[in-house]
Amino acid sequence: xxxxxxxxxxxxxxxxGNACTTCKQHERNQLHNIMRWRRVAHIAACHLALYCFVxxxxxxxxxxxxxxxxxxxxxxxxxxxEMIMDQKEEFVYEISKLSNVSEIDxxxxxxLREISSLNITVDRYLTLSDANKNVTxxxxxxxxxLFSFTILTTIGYGNVAPATYWCQLFTMVxxxxxxxxxxxxxxxxxxxxxxxxxxxxxxxxxxxLKKQGEHKMLREIGEVVLVAILFLAFIAAGSAVLPMxxxxxxxxDSLYFSYMxxxxxxxxxxxxxxxxxxxxxxxxxxxxLWLTTALVEQLADVFRLVHYAGRxxxxxxxxxxxxxxxxxxxxxxxxxxxxxxxxxxxxxxxxNWDRTIDQxxxxxxxxxxxxxxxxxxxxxxxxxxxxxxxxxYDNMEGGSFYCSSMKNGTRRKLSAPTFINHSCKxxxxxxxxxxxxxxxx
Numbered sequence: 021x022x023x024x025x026x027x028x029x030x031x032x033x034x035x036x037g038n039a040c041t042t043c044k045q046h047e048r049n050q051l052h053n054i055m056r057w058r059r060v061a062h063i064a065a066c067h068l069a070l071y072c073f074v075x076x077x078x079x080x081x082x083x084x085x086x087x088x089x090x091x092x093x094x095x096x097x098x099x100x101x102e103m104i105m106d107q108k109e110e111f112v113y114e115i116s117k118l119s120n121v122s123e124i125d126x127x128x129x130x131x132l133r134e135i136s137s138l139n140i141t142v143d144r145y146l147t148l149s150d151a152n153k154n155v156t157x158x159x160x161x162x163x164x165x166l167f168s169f170t171i172l173t174t175i176g177y178g179n180v181a182p183a184t185y186w187c188q189l190f191t192m193v194x195x196x197x198x199x200x201x202x203x204x205x206x207x208x209x210x211x212x213x214x215x216x217x218x219x220x221x222x223x224x225x226x227x228x229l230k231k232q233g234e235h236k237m238l239r240e241i242g243e244v245v246l247v248a249i250l251f252l253a254f255i256a257a258g259s260a261v262l263p264m265x266x267x268x269x270x271x272x273d274s275l276y277f278s279y280m281x282x283x284x285x286x287x288x289x290x291x292x293x294x295x296x297x298x299x300x301x302x303x304x305x306x307x308x309l310w311l312t313t314a315l316v317e318q319l320a321d322v323f324r325l326v327h328y329a330g331r332x333x334x335x336x337x338x339x340x341x342x343x344x345x346x347x348x349x350x351x352x353x354x355x356x357x358x359x360x361x362x363x364x365x366x367x368x369x370x371x372n373w374d375r376t377i378d379q380x381x382x383x384x385x386x387x388x389x390x391x392x393x394x395x396x397x398x399x400x401x402x403x404x405x406x407x408x409x410x411x412x413y414d415n416m417e418g419g420s421f422y423c424s425s426m427k428n429g430t431r432r433k434l435s436a437p438t439f440i441n442h443s444c445k446x447x448x449x450x451x452x453x454x455x456x457x458x459x460x461x
Contacts, residue, residue: 067208074205078168081194086164088187090157096183097155107134162295169302171195172202173309175286206306210313217243217314240325244318251311255279258304265297282308336373 111131118124158180170176171194182188259274269277269290277290282305292301337351350373358368 070205070208074201077198077201078165078172081168081171081198082161082164084190085167085182085187086159086161088184088190089159089164089182092184092187093157093159104135107131160295162298166292166298170286172198173305174199174284175281176288177286177291178288179291206309206313209310210317213310213314214317217246220246240318240322244315244322247311247315247318251315254308254311255282258308265294266292268293278308281305282312334374336377
């Protein structure tokens with residue numbers, strides 16, 4: 021009975037231990053998920069803050085243009101109306117007293133020349149010359165938003181332009197800060213799009229991407245072709261939708277407008293007219309600019325690959341890269357990683373990093389020799405302390421290392437600088453097997 025009770029008790033303790041282990045594992049998984057979502061939320065918040073700031077910058081500029089140029093336009097229209105009415109009355113009074121036809125023609129030509137100096141269209145002249153008609157304002161808030169958008173995107177339709185000194189000065193300052201800001205935003209969106217394209221290409225050509233060498237060029241070309249197809253399909257679809265609210269445009273006119281806008285040529289011969297549909301038009305152009313940027317980046321990658329084709333890598337340690345928003349050299353990165361895994365400076369200096377990286381890029385690198393006896397992913401997950409910086413590893417090249425297993429206390433001799441996840445100690449051949457400073461515990 022006692023033996024049976026002990027067995028039941030041991031089984032219950034084992035079940036309880038398993039349950040505790042499961043609970044701890046569940047808690048760790050929950051904590052891991054929480055931390056992951058926090059990182060995602062932090063990254064998303066930074067990008068959303070950038071996008072919101074660009075939108076606010078656009079609206080703020082539009083308000084300034086609307087306030088300054090709108091008021092100036094009202095004053096300018098009143099001045100033009102008074103001038104036109106005075107010229108009209110004077111012209112009628114003068115020709116009423118003339119009987120010579122040639123003199124009437126000369127006075128009419130002079131009158132038309134004076135009207136032309138006002139730089140207004142015939143329709144606008146007829147509107148201004150009639151005191152009972154209200155003049156349509158060109159600088160509405162919607163047109164100001166469109167004008168601000170054309171500045172930030174460098175499209176510049178030219179259908180409206182600032183006429184006052186202070187507004188022209190503000191346009192230069194506004195563009196000086198806004199154009200780089202908008203380009204950064206479009207490039208940021210393009211990075212996300214490129215990541216999605218690369219994931220799609222990897223999913224479609226999974227087997228082919230396992231091979232290196234000449235297939236890398238094929239992968240880059242495949243990405244360019246895919247982005248180009250999406251770009252053309254987007255223009256074709258958008259050009260079919262635009263005539264639904266820009267009814268004076270044909271399908272070819274819409275194609276022409278889309279191409280001129282998305283390539284930022286912006287001749288201004290065709291511009292958006294329906295201000296009540298301005299928002300979808302701006303969204304369409306923004307997405308198109310995003311696709312254009314992604315296509316240009318993909319083409320740049322292909323040209324860069326062609327440019328460096330057949331060249332050997334040189335001065336690897338002097339190459340500068342961006343990691344985590346910071347700039348550092350490959351030499352500093354290599355040194356940090358190698359010291360992290362316990363390699364001494366002498367061993368790091370003996371490696372020909374130019375040839376090593378060149379072999380890795382061409383897919384002819386020699387088989388790697390693992391320096392960890394346990395799975396590397398598990399090592400990265402638990403992240404044990406690898407080296408003791410208080411120990412001078414450079415002066416221990418002639419020594420060996422042995423490890424005392426936690427299970428049976430036996431010692432195994434290892435070649436420097438291999439470390440394992442046990443109690444590792446340095447062994448000096450000059451001694452009689454005495455232990456030196458403990459390196460890892």
